[in-house]
Amino acid sequence: MIGIFGGAFDPPHKEHVRIASEIKKEFSLDEVVFLPSGNSPHKTLQTPFSLRLKMLQAALGGAFPIDQTENEFPGRAYSYKVLPLLREKYGEIAFIIGGDSLLAFDKWRCPEEIVKICPILVIPRGEDDLKELSAAAEGYMRRWGGKILISQTVRGEDVSSTAIRAKCALGMPLDDVTEEVLKIISANGLYRSYERYVQKVKSMLREKRWRHTCGVVLAGLKINERVGLPFEKVFLGCLLHDCMKQVDRVNPGVPEDVVGTKVLHAFNGAEEAKLGFGITDPEILDAIRYHTTGRAGMTALDKLVYTADMVEELTRDFEGVEELRAAAYRDLDDGFVRCFKVCYDSLIQRGIPIYYLTLDCFEQYCKKE
Ligand SMILES: [Fe+2]
Ligand SMILES: [Fe+2]
The missing domain is CATH 3.40.50.620 (HUPs)
Structure with missing residues (x-):
C-alpha cells in the first residue's frame, strides 16, 4: 500500500x-x-x-x-x-x-x-x-x-508551515527547515510580503516589546489554526496591535477620554495603522482598536488579537498563563472569555477605573454566569 x-x-x-x-x-x-x-x-x-x-x-x-x-x-x-x-x-x-x-x-x-x-x-x-x-x-x-x-506512535511536533512563513516575515531564525530549503527561501525572497510593515513596527518598539509583538503574531496564527481567518488579517492585526505603545504622539481621531489612560495605545495604534501604515481593512483596524478594552460584539479577529496578546509564548509567563494558552489554542471563544475575566478581575482588584467598552464587554460575555 x-x-x-x-x-x-x-x-x-x-x-x-x-x-x-x-x-x-x-x-x-x-x-x-x-x-x-x-x-x-x-x-x-x-x-x-x-x-x-x-x-x-x-x-x-x-x-x-x-x-x-x-x-x-x-x-x-x-x-x-x-x-x-x-x-x-x-x-x-x-x-x-x-x-x-x-x-x-x-x-x-x-x-x-x-x-x-x-x-x-x-x-x-x-x-x-x-x-x-x-x-x-x-x-x-x-x-x-x-x-x-x-496513528498510535507518530506525534507531529509543534511545527507548522504557517508559523515558518511568519517567522521568516518577522526576521526570526528558521530552525525547522533544512539548510537547502533555507537557501531557496532566501534566494527567491520568499515570505517577505510584509517586510515594509515589519521594519517600521520594529523601529517603533524597544526590544522587549518587539519580542512580545513577534510572540503575539505566532500565538495569533496558532489560535487561527482552528478559526480559519485569512493569514493577512491575523498577521497584520497582531503585528500592529502595540505599534503606538512606546510612541508619545497622539493621532487625530483618538477619542478624548482615552488620552492619558492605559488604553490610549490601542486607539492610537488603530489610527496609526490607518494613517502611517495605510491599512484600510476595518476588521484589522477594529482588532487593534479594541485589543485592550474589548467591547460588546467582538469579532473573531477582535477576540483573536486580544487573546494572543495575553497568552503569547515569548514574553508572557504570569501564573496561570499555560492554562489560558491551552484553552485559547483549543477554542478561541472559551480562551477569550477566560482571558478577559482574568484582566477584568485584575482591574477590579487594583481599583483601576474601567472604560465603558470593557463594561459592555463584561456585560455581554461574563454576566450570565
Ligand atoms: Fe497593547
Ligand atoms: Fe500587546
Missing part, C-alpha cells in the same frame, strides 16, 4: 520528512508519496508550484518520491477528484492527513466520497486531544463508512 502525503509544503519542514518515515513504518507502507497541492485560485499569497516543488525536492533529498498530479490538474484539485487518479496510478493507497484536518473533515468537499476511495491515516499533533480525534473519526465512519485510523 502507498501512503499519499498531501500538503501545500509552503515551505516543507523537517517534521514532514520525519512523519513520512515513521508513518511508513507504523502502517508497513510500501512507500510514501508526497503530493504538493496545486495552486489554489483563492490563495493569493501562496508560493508558485514550481518553487514549492523545488523546496520539497531539496527537503526530501530523494528519500521519498513526489507526485505532481495536482499541478497539471484542470480546475481545483479536490481530494475526492484526485485520489481516484492516484489509485489508478499506484494501486492500493492510503491518504495521510493531520489531526487538525480530521477535525475539519466534514467541511472538505465530498468527504463521503473520499472515505470510499481509500483508508485515511491520521497523524495527531503534539497537543491534539486523542479522545477528540477518535470521537471525530468514529463519527465520520458511522456516517459514511470507510476506514479512518489514528
Whole structure:
C-alpha cells in the first residue's frame, strides 16, 4: 500500500520528512508519496508550484518520491477528484492527513466520497486531544463508512508551515527547515510580503516589546489554526496591535477620554495603522482598536488579537498563563472569555477605573454566569 502525503509544503519542514518515515513504518507502507497541492485560485499569497516543488525536492533529498498530479490538474484539485487518479496510478493507497484536518473533515468537499476511495491515516499533533480525534473519526465512519485510523506512535511536533512563513516575515531564525530549503527561501525572497510593515513596527518598539509583538503574531496564527481567518488579517492585526505603545504622539481621531489612560495605545495604534501604515481593512483596524478594552460584539479577529496578546509564548509567563494558552489554542471563544475575566478581575482588584467598552464587554460575555 502507498501512503499519499498531501500538503501545500509552503515551505516543507523537517517534521514532514520525519512523519513520512515513521508513518511508513507504523502502517508497513510500501512507500510514501508526497503530493504538493496545486495552486489554489483563492490563495493569493501562496508560493508558485514550481518553487514549492523545488523546496520539497531539496527537503526530501530523494528519500521519498513526489507526485505532481495536482499541478497539471484542470480546475481545483479536490481530494475526492484526485485520489481516484492516484489509485489508478499506484494501486492500493492510503491518504495521510493531520489531526487538525480530521477535525475539519466534514467541511472538505465530498468527504463521503473520499472515505470510499481509500483508508485515511491520521497523524495527531503534539497537543491534539486523542479522545477528540477518535470521537471525530468514529463519527465520520458511522456516517459514511470507510476506514479512518489514528496513528498510535507518530506525534507531529509543534511545527507548522504557517508559523515558518511568519517567522521568516518577522526576521526570526528558521530552525525547522533544512539548510537547502533555507537557501531557496532566501534566494527567491520568499515570505517577505510584509517586510515594509515589519521594519517600521520594529523601529517603533524597544526590544522587549518587539519580542512580545513577534510572540503575539505566532500565538495569533496558532489560535487561527482552528478559526480559519485569512493569514493577512491575523498577521497584520497582531503585528500592529502595540505599534503606538512606546510612541508619545497622539493621532487625530483618538477619542478624548482615552488620552492619558492605559488604553490610549490601542486607539492610537488603530489610527496609526490607518494613517502611517495605510491599512484600510476595518476588521484589522477594529482588532487593534479594541485589543485592550474589548467591547460588546467582538469579532473573531477582535477576540483573536486580544487573546494572543495575553497568552503569547515569548514574553508572557504570569501564573496561570499555560492554562489560558491551552484553552485559547483549543477554542478561541472559551480562551477569550477566560482571558478577559482574568484582566477584568485584575482591574477590579487594583481599583483601576474601567472604560465603558470593557463594561459592555463584561456585560455581554461574563454576566450570565
Ligand atoms: Fe497593547
Ligand atoms: Fe500587546
